[in-house]
Amino acid sequence: MTITELKKTIERIQVQLKNDAADALDSRAVSAMRKELFENFKLTGFANSQERQENWNQLQLLLDALKERQAVLDKESEKFALEAEAQIDRIKEALGNDSNPVILGKEEIDTLKKQVSETAEFIRQSNWPNRERRTSAWDRFKECRETLKAKEDTFYNQIREERTKLAEQSSSITQAVLYAIRACHPAAENEKLHDIAATIAALSNTAVHDAETSQPNISTEESKVQNPLKTKSEGLRDLRKFVIENRDTITREDKQRIFAAIDEVQEELDKAWAVYKEELQQKKAAWEERQKEREQKHTEWEQKQNEFLAKLEDRLAKQYAFKEKLAVVYEKQNAFWERLEKRIVNQQDYIQQIHVQLNELENKYAVTTDSKYREKLSEWIKGKYSKIEEVETDIKDMEVKITDAKKNIENLPGRMADVDKSIEEIQQKITEVKQNLQS
16 A cells, blocks of 8 residues: 555545544444554555654644544443433333332333333443443343333233123123113012012112212112002113112113113003003093093193103103213213324334334434335335324324313213202102192
């Protein structure tokens, strides 16, 4: 190698150290430069020792600059390693250990998964002081990631066990409720009326929730003096109320079966009431015929009261139907935001996958020299960023929908309370009208 070639090499490296790309030099690049300078100097033929010393002095200045750059890089590598190890320590601390166990919920698991993903992206960089330090950190990080996965599996296994337990309990409650509903059928033997009260009392004592359930107003003594249809109607109403109050202990499918059975029996009760009222009306008509002159005014008043009673009962039926509709809306809104949250989790996982792909594309773009291939990589990278923006927009839209759904759910109990109050007022009016008719 000639002196001219050696000087060109020195000048080229000096330019690299001074221009804007100097900050991008890593330890390997600096080491390669130093090696290149030493090798080129050894291969250069000098005219005499003075010429060799002059060039060596110039070379020494450049080597000192490279050494300073290497020291800066070493300091930055150490800072990076400390930060990476601190992130891993924070994850490990959040996961707990045998002496300090930590129970994680869904929110904590999701937060830690995001933290693990971000830490993985951070420590994947090539700014480590040495391979041994990087390997040790990765081993600790993998251990944390596996621990988090185990805790996540345990959490969701517990949820599945609770759902299985709910299904078993719901099945038991449903069988008992369906038996009591059949006892409310107009064609059922009147001797079974006490089974309705007994069933509700037994269920009230065995329901899993801690809230106190209202006691049924049916008793064996009352059933002896009440119209069996009235007793059965009240029993069916109490069964419906029990199911609504204990809806958290019954699966959606079982609630549908129960409400379908209630509606079917209610329809038969309405028909029986219609027949009963018709028979009662015929008796009244015969009596009114005998008492026509004396009771004409009273008959007109009684007819108006009956019309008012029919309107009240129709309104009561509509209020019950509206209450059922609100209960269905409540279930649908709950299911709707739960599906959206699961979808958000899936979309977030998808974004993480895109980030991994994007990292690979950017790494390829940084090392490739083929201009056409770089253009393709650039287009792919833009596409990945666009996809990330699209998915993030979708997540924001779903979060808005979840907020709206939760707001609707918060408003539903108030509306149902208003309906209950209205039903109570209508029932009180019906009782008053019936009392007036019976007086």
